[in-house]
Amino acid sequence: MKFHHxxxxxxxxxxxxxxAVECVEKADIAIVSKVLPxxxxxxAAQGGITASIGNEEEDHWEWHMFDTVKGSDYLADQDAVExxxxxxxxxxxxxxxxxxxxxxxxxxxxxxxxxxxxxxxYGKKPVKRACHVSDRTGRVVLDTLYDQCLRHKVKxxxxxxxxxxxxxxxxxDGMIAYDLSSGELNLIEAKAVLLAxxxxxxxxxxxxxxxxxxxxxxxxxxxxxxxxxxxxFVQFHPTGLYPLGILVSEAARGEGAILRNNQGERFxxxxxxTVKDLAARDVVSRAILTEVREGRxxxxxxxxxxxxxxxEEKILEKLWEITSFVRIYLGIDPVHEPIPVYPTCxxxxxxxxxxxxxxxxxxxxxxxxxxxxxxxxxxCVSVHGANRLGCNSLLDTLVFGRRAGLAMKEDxxxxxxxxxxxxxxxxxxxxxGGLLDNKGPEKIxxxxxxxxxxxxxHCSVFRDEDxxxxxxxxIRSLKKRLRNVEIVNKGRYFNYELMEAIELGHQxxxxxxxxxxxxxxxxxxGAHFREDFPARDxxxxxxxxxxxxxxxxxxxxxxxxxxHPEARVY
Amino acid sequence: xxxxxxxxxxxxxxxxEPYYRDYxxxxxxxxxxxxxxxxxxxxxxxxxxxxxxxxxxxxxxDGMRINGASALACQKLVRDFKENEEVxxxxxxxxxxxxxxxxxxxxxxxxxxxxxxYLITKNPVPDKERFQSVEEHRTFEDAIRCxxxxxxxxxCPVNQDKATEAYIGPASLVRAFRYLFDSRDEGSTERIxxxxxxxxxxxxxxxxxxxxxxxxxxxxxxxxxxxxxxxLESRKGKK
Numbered sequence: 001m002k003f004h005h006x007x008x009x010x011x012x013x014x015x016x017x018x019x020a021v022e023c024v025e026k027a028d029i030a031i032v033s034k035v036l037p038x039x040x041x042x043x044a045a046q047g048g049i050t051a052s053i054g055n056e057e058e059d060h061w062e063w064h065m066f067d068t069v070k071g072s073d074y075l076a077d078q079d080a081v082e083x084x085x086x087x088x089x090x091x092x093x094x095x096x097x098x099x100x101x102x103x104x105x106x107x108x109x110x111x112x113x114x115x116x117x118x119x120x121x122y123g124k125k126p127v128k129r130a131c132h133v134s135d136r137t138g139r140v141v142l143d144t145l146y147d148q149c150l151r152h153k154v155k156x157x158x159x160x161x162x163x164x165x166x167x168x169x170x171x172x173d174g175m176i177a178y179d180l181s182s183g184e185l186n187l188i189e190a191k192a193v194l195l196a197x198x199x200x201x202x203x204x205x206x207x208x209x210x211x212x213x214x215x216x217x218x219x220x221x222x223x224x225x226x227x228x229x230x231x232x233f234v235q236f237h238p239t240g241l242y243p244l245g246i247l248v249s250e251a252a253r254g255e256g257a258i259l260r261n262n263q264g265e266r267f268x269x270x271x272x273x274t275v276k277d278l279a280a281r282d283v284v285s286r287a288i289l290t291e292v293r294e295g296r297x298x299x300x301x302x303x304x305x306x307x308x309x310x311x312e313e314k315i316l317e318k319l320w321e322i323t324s325f326v327r328i329y330l331g332i333d334p335v336h337e338p339i340p341v342y343p344t345c346x347x348x349x350x351x352x353x354x355x356x357x358x359x360x361x362x363x364x365x366x367x368x369x370x371x372x373x374x375x376x377x378x379x380c381v382s383v384h385g386a387n388r389l390g391c392n393s394l395l396d397t398l399v400f401g402r403r404a405g406l407a408m409k410e411d412x413x414x415x416x417x418x419x420x421x422x423x424x425x426x427x428x429x430x431x432x433g434g435l436l437d438n439k440g441p442e443k444i445x446x447x448x449x450x451x452x453x454x455x456x457x458h459c460s461v462f463r464d465e466d467x468x469x470x471x472x473x474x475i476r477s478l479k480k481r482l483r484n485v486e487i488v489n490k491g492r493y494f495n496y497e498l499m500e501a502i503e504l505g506h507q508x509x510x511x512x513x514x515x516x517x518x519x520x521x522x523x524x525x526g527a528h529f530r531e532d533f534p535a536r537d538x539x540x541x542x543x544x545x546x547x548x549x550x551x552x553x554x555x556x557x558x559x560x561x562x563x564h565p566e567a568r569v570y
Numbered sequence: 571x572x573x574x575x576x577x578x579x580x581x582x583x584x585x586x587e588p589y590y591r592d593y594x595x596x597x598x599x600x601x602x603x604x605x606x607x608x609x610x611x612x613x614x615x616x617x618x619x620x621x622x623x624x625x626x627x628x629x630x631x632d633g634m635r636i637n638g639a640s641a642l643a644c645q646k647l648v649r650d651f652k653e654n655e656e657v658x659x660x661x662x663x664x665x666x667x668x669x670x671x672x673x674x675x676x677x678x679x680x681x682x683x684x685x686x687x688y689l690i691t692k693n694p695v696p697d698k699e700r701f702q703s704v705e706e707h708r709t710f711e712d713a714i715r716c717x718x719x720x721x722x723x724x725x726c727p728v729n730q731d732k733a734t735e736a737y738i739g740p741a742s743l744v745r746a747f748r749y750l751f752d753s754r755d756e757g758s759t760e761r762i763x764x765x766x767x768x769x770x771x772x773x774x775x776x777x778x779x780x781x782x783x784x785x786x787x788x789x790x791x792x793x794x795x796x797x798x799x800x801x802l803e804s805r806k807g808k809k
Contacts, residue, residue, distance in 0.1 A: 035621075035623050035629075035631065036631065036675060037679065038629070038718055039621075039623040039624075039629040039630065039631045040623075040629075041623070041624060043624065043629050043717075044624050044626070044629070053698075093698055096699040096700065097691075097695045097699075098688075098689065099688060099689030099749075099755075101702075101710070101714050101752065102699070103707065104702050104703065106704065108701035108702055108704075110699050139628055139717065140714055143714075143718075144688075148688060150683045150687065151686075181668065210623045210624040210625060210629065211622050211623055211624075211625060212623050246625075321628070324627070324787075325626055328627070444612075445612035488616045488617070489616040489617045491581060491583055491669075492583055493581060493582060493668065494619035494668070494670070495619075496611070496619060497611070497616040
């Protein structure tokens with residue numbers, strides 16, 4: 001089938017829905033998602049959204065900007081960060097006006113709480129900056145935006161899996177989508193396409209990410225000729241629930257929880273004397289694994305997150321969801337017992353390079369790809385640099401999702417409609433047919449498991465040249481093995497085996513890009529820690545990595561405006 | 571430990587009728603039932619279809635019937651069952667089965683949409699946030715835990731009964747409650763008009779199944795009762 005819309009948004013998480021709400025009244029828009037509405041992974045965000053609205057104590061956007069830049073280990077582009085943090089209060093009030101039921105403080109204003117790396121007066125002490133809805137902020141904002149989409153009758157293509165982007169003459173004209181419910185292939189033409197497809201945490205064995213976070217959008221852009229930026233910067237959240245990797249929100253520490261080693265010691269005092277447990281995530285993840293390496297962890301490789309002194313009332317009011325997870329999955333009650341936690345792959349700071357309007361940039365001289373936009377986790381503006389601060393990701397999706405919406409609304413007036421030939425559809429048919437006819441001894445589940453273990457062992461919190469080099473070789477061999485995969489399920493309806501084979505192709509490509517970017521960056525910065533190069537090297541590496549299709553690596557300068565790189569101590 | 575599953579199967583492409591198939595797999599007591607289903611798919615039968623996304627009870631994708639009761643497969647653990655006990659896995663009731671454990675949720679979302687699931691306001695908004703006290707927020711706090719998994723609606727005897735299947739269902743009513751009792755909402759007249767009919771709040775026959783199965787422990791039946799009370803109060807007010 002053939003469909004046509006002015007604007008097509010891929011992904012129904014916060015960035016996609018926010019963009020949709022922005023342009024629905026001015027354009028014919030549609031949202032394509034491989035899952036049903038409200039199942040997108042933004043919903044798993046727990047802790048909150050940061051904004052310097054100062055409801056609890058004095059705060060300023062300059063402080064928020066400084067924290068974000070310092071958190072990024074000075075790799076974020078400061079013009080973009082400034083846009084984001086200055087827009088943050090507007091974002092919060094806008095969400096409140098839409099109906100987001102924010103938690104309230106005693107005077108009836110939006111409550112705010114502490115979060116890692118967010119400080120007052122340029123690092124002096126933690127500041128309460130995170131606006132939240134208990135520990136279900138992402139889900140509730142997702143629901144509210146979905147409700148707004150229903151109100152404005154946004155067209156959805158649910159359970160449609162995008163197979164390719166149609167890019168011709170440096171311009172995006174649409175996409176090919178596979179309807180999971182029927183097995184049909186659809187050509188969806190558009191003047192503007194927004195990729196809002198989220199992250200790729202499922203490349204790693206231990207992750208907080210959902211099954212759908214396979215990085216499809218990142219690699220669709222890459223396959224269509226777009227470089228990927230700063231992909232070595234993969235965030236490991238310090239407190240994944242052991243052994244599942246499910247997120248235990250930083251909100252726990254924001255509300256006062258403490259990390260303890262097997263001696264009962266509050267070890268973060270040694271790693272971050274000023275803000276302790278509220279240091280940036282990369283710092284805390286390394287501290288946890290250092291404790292484990294030095295024999296002060298618990299058997300299996302975890303530490304304790306202690307909430308027991310917070311009291312049941314506060315825990316149930318502010319941390320209901322994580323309390324429920326711990327009770328269900330571990331059978332222990334965090335009101336009375338500490339929670340076993342260890343770092344879990346959580347977020348990719350890198351992604352599809354864009355300008356502050358979401359326009360996709362195809363090279364280091366910032367050439368715009370007409371008709372193609374990206375926002376949210378799959379995009380790299382870059383506001384998170386080498387390490388994202390907690391609660392800045394929801395902010396990112398809402399600020400830059402909206403800006404992409406505004407830009408698309410404006411741009412479509414200038415973009416002519418280009419009908420797409422049958423060729424992309426024919427190619428997609430061949431791809432599906434080829435996959436279904438493929439014969440060989442390999443199984444998707446096994447290759448995927450190998451990839452996930454390999455990335456965990458070779459490219460997680462601690463890295464070095466030897467391990468990255470071996471990782472690269474092994475990923476390349478897994479890519480070869482993927483060619484010999486046989487898909488047993490030949491059915492038309494909800495053939496997830498077929499979809500997972502395609503997803504795995506994306507994951508392996510991205511794993512290679514991550515390894516290659518990490519291999520080339522011979523310094524330590526933010527989440528990228530090289531044991532063979534443990535210091536930051538601003539002389540040689542204060543720059544963004546760009547990996548082009550085919551594996552060429554080039555670099556792009558970082559925009560520094562207000563805050564010049566200095567030692568990063570918490 | 572060894573787990574035995576009996577799973578509902580139906581592929582419209584080749585089956586005239588649904589059937590059940592048995593699978594035996596090795597599982598760890600800490601595994602989720604969702605992990606077991608994935609293992610069955612990976613090791614035994616890649617044609618098995620079911621929805622999943624977050625894997626920890628937030629997205630609401632994997633609602634299904636486990637030993638007869640609607641639940642999320644990611645929230646039930648192997649250790650909740652006995653070794654060698656047969657675990658029966660079936661799709662949610664009420665909705666049409668599309669394939670295996672996947673049901674058509676379009677009608678669910680259509681009904682959800684019919685209650686006007688968004689804040690209705692009439693007065694202009696302030697520059698900053700509207701005020702809401704902690705107590706006002708608390709009245710609907712439980713309801714915002716809803717993840718639209720449809721377990722409640724699928725378990726409701728009223729929705730299951732052909733004679734009363736037009737009932738809007740507990741999930742829609744939980745969202746209606748969430749807006750009706752939000753102190754910021756100014757649409758209570760319209761909302762009450764939408765809910766004050768036999769297939770609206772009055773469709774509820776207080777069977778409690780929704781409350782029993784809710785994976786997010788929402789007091790669903792109680793909230794529907796509160797809606798009914800509010801409707802009666804508004805009728806009194808009109809007189």
